[in-house]
Amino acid sequence: MNKYNVAILGATGAVGQEFLNLIEERNFPFAKLKLLASKRSAGKEITFMNKKYIVEETTNDSFKNIQIALFAGGSASKTFAPAAVKAGAVVIDNSSAFRMDTEVPLIIPEVNPEFIKTHKGIIANPNCSTIIMVMALKPLYDKVKIKRIVVSTYQAVSGGGKEAMAELEQQVNDIAAGKTIIPQILPGASMPKHYQIAFNLIPQIDIFKDNLYTKEEMKMINETHKILNDDSIGITATTVRVPVYRSHAESVNIEFTDELSVETAKNLLANFPGVTVQDNPADMKYPMPLMTSGKNDVYVGRIRKDFSIENGLNLWVVGDQIRKGAALNALQIAEYMVKNNMIK
Known part of the structure; x- marks a missing residue:
């Protein structure tokens, strides 16, 4: 199975932490993992699967060689999603920034996975409720x-x-x-x-x-x-x-x-x-x-x-x-794309 370079933006928050839990639980095929957050949280150390990671401050250059970018949500999505897409990543975004954008599919994998293929770099996670x-x-x-x-x-x-x-x-x-x-x-x-x-x-x-x-x-x-x-x-x-x-x-x-x-x-x-x-x-x-x-x-x-x-x-x-309403749904979108060879 192919493995993918993954970035998590908002890694220190509740949804970001749940991303990590689920990646391990579901054995998501990642090769490289980059943990990103705001300047305030940069420098924090997170141990994941017996390896220590240093949380990095998110910049427009953070997504080089990243294939899947999991955004935990918040105002950072509007700022950094275009940069991630430009770098070649598929952004799966948990914020409300792109949900009603007609160019962005809004996906629940059990409900409307057929629309994933219409993405132009960004896929929106719906609101939890x-x-x-x-x-x-x-x-x-x-x-x-x-x-x-x-x-x-x-x-x-x-x-x-x-x-x-x-x-x-x-x-x-x-x-x-x-x-x-x-x-x-x-x-x-x-x-x-x-x-x-x-x-x-x-x-x-x-x-x-x-x-x-x-x-x-x-x-x-x-x-x-x-x-x-x-x-x-x-x-x-x-x-x-x-x-x-x-x-x-x-x-x-x-x-x-x-x-x-x-x-x-x-x-x-x-x-x-x-x-x-x-x-x-x-x-x-x-x-x-x-x-x-x-x-x-x-x-x-x-x-x-x-x-x-x-x-x-x-x-x-x-x-x-936090699971199906946020992190799990986003990771399931990534899993669907991996299974169907939709990640470059």
Whole structure:
């Protein structure tokens, strides 16, 4: 098997660290590995597979002789993706920078791998909550077309990065110790106000748009349309940050154009790659963030009829957004390209 020179941009963050975990777990065929980050993180030492790597500051010259560039996300994507492509690398980008670019395919490998071949150097990873939802939608959509989706998300603090996870832990400890809470990170570090997340819910993820939806909510709407190549689906979303370390949960209500039975839906989901059905109300079995953290599959349960409409189903969908919602999905794109000899 051929081996490839790989760069990870954002190697010191949560997604970057997960890239390393998955490369080792899945035995990804790399020959050379370059770890990149901002100037602030440059110089850090990371031990990976019994070898020590020094994290380098990312520059436009960082991608010489690199064939696959895994971008963990953030503003660096806009700056360095063009330089990586110019150097000959395929960029698989986890930021929102290129997702809605008509020249950039937006890929979930189990859902729309046929569009990978249309790339012009950059392939976009969808938003984490979009990936988790669409993994559950796709096998149902292929059977019966979808008319409308109403989704409410319960998103873990790890979606806000390592700092948000640390803030939740600190706040819990401070509350237990009777200390005063001074929030500094959520809903977003750069925002003018911050709220306590411990023992609280924050109904804002990312900034508000002029239409009163948050940017995160619009991502779910626009990206789902693009991935399924179907703008006719009505979609409305409410995204909420919850005091959970890891793994997003979503309540998804689907209105179909025709009838789809609960039993058929369960069978379709159970046979779709990357999805595990965990649905036994009599035994109180259903997916939860605590049990799905660190897992690769998207888990679906609470599958039931919506009796308020003619052709409706309710799903409860849970997935580790650092894995399938980010690093795993990106690495699966690279694996698909390797398997199909799409890397020069």
